[in-house]
Amino acid sequence: MESLSSKPFSLAIVGGGITGLTLSISLAKHNIRHAIYESAAQFGEIGAGVGFEPNFVRTMELIDPAIKAAFLRHAELTDNTKPSWFTVRVGDMRKADSNGVVARKNGKEVKIGEKLFQWPARIGPRGGIHRAHLLDELVKLIPPHIPKFNKRLVDITEAGGGSRDVVLYFADGTTARHSAAIGCDGIKSRTREIVLGKEEARPVFSGKYAYRGLIPMEKAVEIVGEEESRSPQMYIGYHGHVLTFPISKGSIMNVVAFSSQESWTDPQWVIQSSRERMDSDYSSWSPTVRAIISAMQKPDIWALFNHTPARTYFQSRPRICLAGDAAHASTPHQGAGAGMGVEDCYILGELLAAISRSEDLDKTFRVYNEVRRPRSLKLVETSREGAMLYEFESSEKDDLEAIEKTCVKRMDWIWDHSIKADLERALGILNQSIRSEQPSL
Ligand SMILES: Cc1cc2nc3c(=O)[nH]c(=O)nc-3n(C[C@H](O)[C@H](O)[C@H](O)COP(=O)(O)OP(=O)(O)OC[C@H]3O[C@@H](n4cnc5c(N)ncnc54)[C@H](O)[C@@H]3O)c2cc1C
Structure with missing residues (x-):
């Protein structure tokens, strides 16, 4: 049964990942009629851990306190008195001298694997969560009639007859009609292709790949000790870096080990490799890093x-708006891709709650586009630069002092941002636009 709607429009969310589900929770809260069309047979996340910093957890709470509560139920919350994003250590033996020394700080020698610097995070609820746990919790907050499964979107057209409605076509031959579609269908987004064209929509290889894995905490403690297994660590080196952080209430250590190659020709993005290749990628790294890799x-x-x-996150004919990875898929080097999707949902949900006519949908999406594009595109760019910095490929090269100086400041714009101020600005623009009744594009 459809819930009573306070609005004379209905929306199609394409894709039920973290963004699609979060948006659905926001729309449901505002009594906005909608459905989620998901290509898979059920909701599910592949991969391992995902981290959220306090600003993103606060945004979850602004959307619905139940999302924050769900996050807190499963996240491994890290020390909140002096929070650290990562403890940074040099993991690559090639940076060490014959005595294993990588730097001298305050008259002391810093050896390979020893703490180089602490990258301070912000105080507040933050931490790592298993993706599957987060998704399961989000699903619980969504009324059961909202999701439609096995619905792979293939095309969207305008319904015609002057209604401006959109018709969604699915691979199973069915269709659905709504006032607008919101593409939350991830990095390989079909909605993005429809808005931008195949060429512009195409994702590009970043020059980096990752091994991802989970190590039971007892085993991780055996390998790297209490301190390094139970708090987030970043081991840096030439053309690679390795991250570890606890998830699932500290019962698992999540590992993401990055390496580089110039191009990617395989049509698959996740490929089976071999233990030999993995070991060889880190053959010049410290015993600790090699032990993590072999586990x-x-x-x-x-x-x-x-x-x-993307030149735009919105097109008016047929009316489609993009959010999350479909709009701005980023590399993971600032741990903020999903967080940016959550911010999209907050702004979009609140703007949609503020209008009461279908005629204002275009204006709403245009304002969302104006407010969200600069920040989320900046993430994509600076994330790529982040990997280069940690992997001695930026202008800082392998100057550890310069790297530290740049690192500790470069996340301020993400973590200290006021999303509430963005919303106020967005609502101001929207109200003005509605008042002056600007013609649609
Ligand atoms: C190694 C790694 C580590 C990361 N770590 C972090 C981190 O610590 N913190 C952080 O904030 N972010 C992190 N990210 C980024 C984060 O994972 C993504 O930004 C986020 O998961 C994107 O969510 P989404 O819902 O927008 O897209 P997706 O998760 O890709 O969801 C898209 C959904 O749409 C469905 N779909 C696709 N095509 C269609 C179609 N044609 N029709 C219908 N449905 C369709 C898919 O089945 C899927 O369910 C990381 C990413 C990677 C790769």
Whole structure:
């Protein structure tokens, strides 16, 4: 049964990942009629952990306190008195001298694997969560009639007859009609292709790939000790870096080990590799890093792609708006891709709640586009630069002092941002636009 709607329009969310589900929760809260069309037979996340910093957890709460509560139920919350994003250590033996020394700080020698610097995070609820746990919790907050499964979107057209409605066509031959479609269908988004054209929508290889794995905490403690297994660590080096952080209430250590290659030709982005290749990628790294790598069970390689900057997140005919990875898929080097999707949902949900006529949908999406594009596109660009910095490929090269100086400041714009101020600005523009009744594009 459809819930009573406070609005004379209905929306199609294409894709039920973190963004699609979060948007659905926001729309449901505002009594906005909608459905989620998901290509898979059920909701599900592949991959391992995902981290959220306090600004993103606060945004979850602004959308619905139940999302924050769900996150807190499963996240491994890290020390909140002096929070650290990562403890940074040099993991690559090639940076050490014959005595294993990589730097001298305050008259002391810093050896390979020892703490180089602490990358301070912000105080507040933050931490890592297993993707599957987060998704399961989000699903619980969605009324059961909203999701439609096995609905792979293939095309969207305008319904005609002057209604401006959109018709969604699915691979199973069925169709659905709504006032607008919101594409939350991830990096390989079909909605993005419809808005931008195939060429502009195409993701590009970032030059980096990752091995991802989970190590039971007892085993991780055996390998790297209490301190390094139970708090987030970043081991840096030439053309690679390795991240570890606890998830699932500290019962698992999540590992993402990055490496580089110039191009990616395989049509698959996740390929089976071999233990030999994985070991060889880190053969010049420290015993600790090599031990972490050998404890990873599956040597699958994940190619890391990102989007080039989209000229728009919105088109008016047929009416489609993009959110999350479909709009701005980023590499994961600032741990903020999903967080940016959550921010999209907050702004979009609140703007949609503020209008009461279908005629204002175009204006709403246009304002969302104006407010969200600069920040989310900046993430894509700076994330790529982040990997280069951690992997001695930026202008700082392998100057550890310069790297530290740049690192500790470069996340301020993400973590100290006021999303509430963005919303106020967006609502201001929207109200003015509605008052002056600007013609649609
Ligand atoms: C290694 C790695 C580590 C990361 N770590 C972090 C982190 O710590 N913190 C963080 O904030 N972010 C992180 N990210 C980024 C984050 O994972 C993504 O930004 C986020 O999951 C994107 O969510 P989404 O819902 O927008 O897209 P997706 O998760 O890709 O969901 C898209 C959904 O749409 C469905 N779909 C696709 N095509 C169609 C279609 N044609 N029709 C219908 N349905 C369709 C899919 O089945 C899927 O369910 C990381 C990414 C990677 C690769």
